[in-house]
Each structure stands twice: as C-alpha cells, then as structure tokens.
Amino acid sequence: MDRRDFIKVALISSAGVGVMLRGVPSCARGIPASALSGRAGVRCYAGAPAGVIQTSLSDFFKIGPGPSSSHTIAPIRIAAHFRETLSALPRERLSRGKTIKARLYGSLSSTGKGHRTDRAVIAGLLGQKPETCDTKLMEELADETRTYATAINGVDFTIGRQNIVWDRIEHDFPFVNTLGMHLVGDGDVEIFSLEYYSTGGGFFQWKGQEPEVRGKPVHPYGSMTAFRRLAAERGKALHEIILENDMAVMGVDEKNILSRLDQVLETMDDGVRRNLDEEGVLPGPFEVHRKAGRIHRQALKMKGGDSFMGLLSSYALAVSEGNAAGRLAVTAPTLGSAGTIPAIAYVMRHHLKYPQDTMRRGLMAAALVGFLCKNNASVAGAEVGCQGEIGVASAMAAAMITYAGGASLETTEVAATIALEHHLGMSCDPVGGFVLIPCIERNAFGAVKAYNAYLIATNEIASQHLEDLDRVIAAMLETGKALPQAYREMGTGGLGVTMVDC
Ligand code: SF4
Numbered sequence: 001m002d003r004r005d006f007i008k009v010a011l012i013s014s015a016g017v018g019v020m021l022r023g024v025p026s027c028a029r030g031i032p033a034s035a036l037s038g039r040a041g042v043r044c045y046a047g048a049p050a051g052v053i054q055t056s057l058s059d060f061f062k063i064g065p066g067p068s069s070s071h072t073i074a075p076i077r078i079a080a081h082f083r084e085t086l087s088a089l090p091r092e093r094l095s096r097g098k099t100i101k102a103r104l105y106g107s108l109s110s111t112g113k114g115h116r117t118d119r120a121v122i123a124g125l126l127g128q129k130p131e132t133c134d135t136k137l138m139e140e141l142a143d144e145t146r147t148y149a150t151a152i153n154g155v156d157f158t159i160g161r162q163n164i165v166w167d168r169i170e171h172d173f174p175f176v177n178t179l180g181m182h183l184v185g186d187g188d189v190e191i192f193s194l195e196y197y198s199t200g201g202g203f204f205q206w207k208g209q210e211p212e213v214r215g216k217p218v219h220p221y222g223s224m225t226a227f228r229r230l231a232a233e234r235g236k237a238l239h240e241i242i243l244e245n246d247m248a249v250m251g252v253d254e255k256n257i258l259s260r261l262d263q264v265l266e267t268m269d270d271g272v273r274r275n276l277d278e279e280g281v282l283p284g285p286f287e288v289h290r291k292a293g294r295i296h297r298q299a300l301k302m303k304g305g306d307s308f309m310g311l312l313s314s315y316a317l318a319v320s321e322g323n324a325a326g327r328l329a330v331t332a333p334t335l336g337s338a339g340t341i342p343a344i345a346y347v348m349r350h351h352l353k354y355p356q357d358t359m360r361r362g363l364m365a366a367a368l369v370g371f372l373c374k375n376n377a378s379v380a381g382a383e384v385g386c387q388g389e390i391g392v393a394s395a396m397a398a399a400m401i402t403y404a405g406g407a408s409l410e411t412t413e414v415a416a417t418i419a420l421e422h423h424l425g426m427s428c429d430p431v432g433g434f435v436l437i438p439c440i441e442r443n444a445f446g447a448v449k450a451y452n453a454y455l456i457a458t459n460e461i462a463s464q465h466l467e468d469l470d471r472v473i474a475a476m477l478e479t480g481k482a483l484p485q486a487y488r489e490m491g492t493g494g495l496g497v498t499m500v501d502c
Contacts, residue, residue: 029468048223048470054214055371056250057242057257057364061264062202062331064130065138066323067435069334070177070380070489071108071115073202076133079124081204082181082194087153089183089192095155096185097192100125103167103180107382107489108198110169111433114284114491116141116326118164121179125159126150130202131328138326169490175199176382176488200380200388202331217245224372224413224469231409238409242364261360267330268319268342269349275318275327282324288436292317312451313444316343320440333370333379333392336435339443340393341366344401344450354404362404366396369416372469377477381428382489384480390446391423391476395469397450398457407458415457417469419450424472425479427487429494438495 036042064073079102086094102121104112112118119141123133126148140146147160171178175197183192195207219234219241221227231241246257276296282288292314299310320339323329329338348354348362370379373392378384398419403412423446431437457465486493 029466048225051222052220053371053375057246065326066335068115069202069331070198071117072120073130074198074204075117075120076124076130078196078204079121097183101182103165105167105171105178106176108177109166111491114433201333215248218248239361239364271319272315272346275322284434290321315346316443316447320443334389336439337389337393340446341397343447344397358404362400365403366400369396369399377473385483386426386428387423390442394446394450395420398453401454410462413469414462414465415453419453421472428489429496430491431499433491
C-alpha cells in the first residue's frame with residue numbers, strides 16, 4: 001500500500017481504524033470527536049501519514065518549456081529516456097526496429113494536442129532535454145508534415161507525427177497519464193517496449209522500475225506533524241532541514257544546491273519580466289489575448305491596495321501567458337500553475353527587497369509544502385483536479401513569503417494550510433485541453449489567495465488555528481479522488497463544456 005492509499009483507507013474507514021493507528025504521531029490541532037458526538041456518520045482522521053519523503057529540490061523544481069509539466073515536460077523526459085534505453089540495447093536487437101511508436105492514453109490522449117504532447121515526444125526522441133531544449137525546434141515542430149532523421153546507437157530512424165498514436169482515453173493502467181513507448185520491427189512485431197506514467201509536475205516512472213539508489217535524508221519526515229516535531233527536537237530551522245536533507249539525498253554540496261535554487265529563482269523572475277512586455281494572441285485554436293502587460297500598466301496608475309492587487313495579478317498572468325506560449329518556466333508545482341509562485345517571489349524581490357539568501361529560504365519553505373502535497377496526495381490535475389496544481393502552488397507561495405518574512409514554522413504552516421484549504425474542490429476543466437482558460441487567470445487568483453493567507457496567518461494567533469496542513473492535504477486527496485474523471489484534466493466537464501458553443 002503506498003502512502004496515498006494509506007491516507008485514503010484511513011479516511012474512509014470508521015473511528016475503529018483510528019484506534020488501530022494509535023502509534024501514529026498525533027497532530028497538534030483538530031476537533032475532538034466528542035464535540036460532534038451523537039451526529040450520525042461522523043468519520044474521523046486517523047492521523048498523519050508515516051513514511052519518509054525523499055523528493056529533492058531539483059526533482060521538484062524543473063525548468064522546461066510550457067505549457068504543461070505532465071503533458072509537455074514529462075513526455076520530453078520520457079521519450080528522451082526511451083531513446084537512451086534503446087541506445088543501450090544490444091545492437092542486433094535495436095537494428096531489428098524499423099520505427100518507434102508512442103501510444104498516448106488518458107488525458108495525454110484527450111488533451112495532448114492542446115498541451116503539445118506530440119511535439120514533446122518527438123523532441124525527446126530527437127534527444128532534446130527540457131532545460132536545454134532548442135526552442136526554435138519546438139516551434140518548428142508545429143509543422144505536422146515535417147520529419148526528422150536521427151540515429152540511435154548507429155541505427156537510423158525517421159521521427160515525426162507518424163510516430164504518435166492518440167490511443168484510448170478510458171483505460172486500466174494504474175495512472176491516468178500513461179505513455180506506451182514501443183520499438184516496432186517489420187510486420188508490426190514489437191521488439192521492445194516500456195510503459196511509462198506521467199505522474200504530475202514533470203515526474204515520471206515506468207512499469208517495473210527499480211527503486212532509484214540515492215542517499216537517505218538525515219532528517220527523515222513524512223508529514224508536517226513529523227517535520228514540526230523533528231525541528232523542535234533537533235533545534236533546526238525549516239531551511240536547514242530541507243538543505244541538509246537535499247545534500248544527503250542527492251550527494252551534492254550546499255553550493256550546488258544553492259546555485260540550483262538561484263537558477264530556479266532567476267527563471268521565475270525572468271518569466272515575469274520578459275512576458276510583461278509581450279502583447280498579442282496566444283497560440284491555440286481560439287483567440288486568447290495576452291493581458292498581463294495591460295493589467296500591469298493600469299495597476300501602475302492606481303493607488304494602494306488596488307494597485308498592489310493589479311500588479312500581483314499581472315506578474316502571475318505574465319508567467320502563465322509565457323508558459324502558454326511555450327516559453328521556459330519552472331514546475332511550481334506544475335507548469336499549468338507556473339505563475340503563482342513567481343508572482344509572489346517577484347513581490348518579495350522587487351517590492352519587499354528581500355536579499356538572495358532570504359529568497360532561497362522562502363523557496364525552501366515552498367518546497368516543503370510541495371513535497372508534502374506531492375507525496376501525501378498529488379500535484380497532478382489529472383489525479384486530484386486543480387486544487388492539486390493552483391491550490392498547491394498557492395499554499396507553497398503562502399509558505400514562501402511567510403517564512404521569508406521571518407515567521408515561525410508554525411505560522412508558516414498556518415499560511416500554507418489556509419491557502420490550500422480554500423482551493424479544496426477546485427476542478428480541472430481546461431477548455432479544449434489548452435492551458436489557457438481557466439488556467440492563466442487561475443494563477444493570478446492563486447497568488448492573490450497566497451498573499452491573503454500570508455496576511456491572515458501573520459496576524460492571527462497561530463496556536464488558535466484549528467486546521468493543520470496534514471489534514472488539509474488528506475482532504476485534498478479525498479476530494480480529488482471523489483471528483484468525476486471529466487473534472488480531472490479531461491476538458492470534458494465544467495468550463496470545458498460550457499465554453500463551447502453548439
Ligand atoms: S485547470 Fe488547473 S489543473 Fe487544470 S490544466 Fe489548468 S491549471 Fe492545470
């Protein structure tokens with residue numbers, strides 16, 4: 001049973017399971033069952049999950065071309081991984097292959113066109129990597145008639161749209177976004193294949209994958225409850241725990257990690273700056289005009305709170321519009337939600353004038369929240385709806401600005417908890433499968449809610465706040481699993497329907 005199934009079982013079970021799990025560390029907050037006694041059907045929270053999170057900062061914050069981490073970055077990585085795997089096959093076996101087929105399932109198939117999944121797969125098969133991909137090539141790949149010659153370990157292949165198969169939307173694979181990669185020989189005989197899963201935020205895995213050998217965290221935790229306890233016992237600050245764990249897990253030094261964080265922060269800042277100057281219509285089959293620049297100019301003429309709200313929104317819109325146009329962005333936690341954290345980071349750097357070290361500490365607080373959400377629920381719209389993308393981005397951004405401002409771990413948690421809680425239930429319903437409507441504006445709302453969560457958390461009494469982060473993450477998972485499939489990135493429910501005229 002994985003960690004997410006564990007929480008699910010705990011939630012859907014009766015109070016009796018809570019007794020079974022008495023050994024699990026309890027949470028600081030919550031409402032005693034006795035306060036609700038006599039009410040029919042009351043279920044209880046069995047406790048924070050156990051386990052150890054090993055996600056690293058570089059795993060989490062990936063840089064790559066938009067518009068979608070699960071549908072663009074992960075497919076590039078998957079196709080590039082398949083290419084590398086093929087090149088390691090015995091030459092005799094590889095040379096029996098005449099072509100490569102990429103079969104897309106689930107929302108990769110239903111919304112892959114809008115997310116440029118086909119272009120991503122072709123780019124990966126040509127050996128491109130997300131961070132360094134040739135943006136000119138990515139644009140060129142819009143031409144569906146083009147084919148490219150490539151050699152894998154000395155064996156020639158022709159790569160183009162003929163390699164892509166838009167396969168079943170409904171399927172029985174364990175993950176919604178599944179990609180079957182096949183080396184096919186004469187007479188359609190399969191020579192080699194791998195079944196890949198795009199699991200959100202640009203992460204991927206494949207069937208039969210051996211667990212990756214990496215270091216163990218020196219400060220093991222699997223929940224916010226455990227993190228809080230560990231920080232108190234060891235007298236460590238949030239950023240020290242994240243940094244020391246990352247060094248141990250990745251086997252690299254502090255300088256290496258800090259330089260990676262700087263690269264992430266610079267990509268975010270650049271995404272705001274560059275895209276605030278852009279005008280025009282975004283790529284796609286219907287007209288969506290860029291508006292970040294206009295909102296920004298108008299906000300500069302306003303005063304007080306209106307001006308700040310307008311500026312903050314314009315920063316998020318700018319990055320999201322750039323992402324929709326295929327520009328480089330950071331998975332934070334995904335590309336669909338790539339504008340929320342940069343908007344808050346831009347405020348921290350340019351309005352609050354925070355120094356680089358403070359920016360890095362804030363980003364590490366954001367990472368903590370992201371790690372918990374990814375490992376104990378999901379950051380994939382296809383799995384839990386938009387609460388897992390914009391909701392998590394907003395919670396991460398709230399933690400980032402709160403912690404960077406010098407707040408305690410407890411207050412930082414409260415800020416993240418508030419931001420996530422008020423995204424619960426939000427469906428994923430991209431019109432036509434494009435990361436345009438509602439995604440772009442949703443990033444601005446994620447940023448505004450993050451800022452509001454920061455204001456509330458830093459002005460209320462943290463110890464009086466009843467909800468904690470673990471409980472809200474568990475609620476997100478339960479809610480996400482209950483969402484019908486049409487509201488989980490398929491583009492076949494909600495705005496994905498009502499925005500389309502008959
Ligand atoms: S609606 Fe939300 S979860 Fe869905 S694609 Fe857009 S940003 Fe991502």
